[in-house]
Amino acid sequence: MIKDAKFVISNSNPGNCPKPDRAEIAFIGRSNVGKSSLINSITDKKGLAKTSQKPGKTQLINHFMIDDRWYLVDLPGYGFAKVNKKVKDGWEIMISTYLKKRENLCGICILIDSRLPPQLIDLEFILWCATEGVPAVLVFTKADKQSKNKTNQNVQAFLRKLENYVEEAPQYFVTSAENATGKAELVEFLEELVKEYESGTLNG
Numbered sequence: 001m002i003k004d005a006k007f008v009i010s011n012s013n014p015g016n017c018p019k020p021d022r023a024e025i026a027f028i029g030r031s032n033v034g035k036s037s038l039i040n041s042i043t044d045k046k047g048l049a050k051t052s053q054k055p056g057k058t059q060l061i062n063h064f065m066i067d068d069r070w071y072l073v074d075l076p077g078y079g080f081a082k083v084n085k086k087v088k089d090g091w092e093i094m095i096s097t098y099l100k101k102r103e104n105l106c107g108i109c110i111l112i113d114s115r116l117p118p119q120l121i122d123l124e125f126i127l128w129c130a131t132e133g134v135p136a137v138l139v140f141t142k143a144d145k146q147s148k149n150k151t152n153q154n155v156q157a158f159l160r161k162l163e164n165y166v167e168e169a170p171q172y173f174v175t176s177a178e179n180a181t182g183k184a185e186l187v188e189f190l191e192e193l194v195k196e197y198e199s200g201t202l203n204g
């Protein structure tokens, strides 16, 4: 269980992130998928990460300190068509540089909208992470928006498509920021990842 969460800093330059002296986990996914909302849900702090109905809200790398022990990071979304190419390319460089260079990053959660059929951009991003050796799990979001059956169908369809992209299917969670579906499981997993990192079993 997360007891405390505080905003630390926002950056556009991955090189200005806080000293990498503790475990770090980042949330990433398409614009509007619910990254910031899920951060607020798992930390039980409504206004901690800024959310919006309009895609493109989060534009910087945002560090939050969790329980004075590890960093949770909210990233801008990918695949947002409405910003101009220069801005989009800038975000992509910022995100990929962060993911490749951040030495204390012990894992990332790739958020996927559980309402949608498999999206190419998500499949390609998961492939990119596998190629770059960025350890990732999948977190399906907005499960409250439809029946359990429909969510399950979409999750299974996504996993089947993913078989064409990566050899090993990543672990996955089904969540809702609205009604806390999957929250306990996800938090338990994140805390376990932090413990493993601290005990030096991850990243050497």
Ligand SMILES: Nc1nc2c(ncn2[C@@H]2O[C@H](COP(=O)(O)OP(=O)(O)OP(=O)(O)O)[C@@H](O)[C@H]2O)c(=O)[nH]1
Binding pocket: 029, 030, 031, 032, 033, 034, 035, 036, 037, 038, 050, 051, 052, 053, 054, 055, 056, 057, 058, 059, 075, 076, 077, 078, 141, 142, 143, 144, 145, 175, 176, 177, 178, 179
């Ligand atoms: N019903 C429902 N709505 C959600 C859920 N998660 C997020 N939303 C809504 O989806 C919209 C986008 O949420 P954000 O958390 O801002 O999404 P984001 O991925 O951080 O978006 P960017 O910062 O633009 O990349 C908001 O209107 C949220 O209220 C959920 O689990 N259930």
Ligand SMILES: [Mg+2]
Binding pocket: 035, 036, 037, 050, 051, 057, 058, 074, 075, 076
């Ligand atoms: Mg956001």
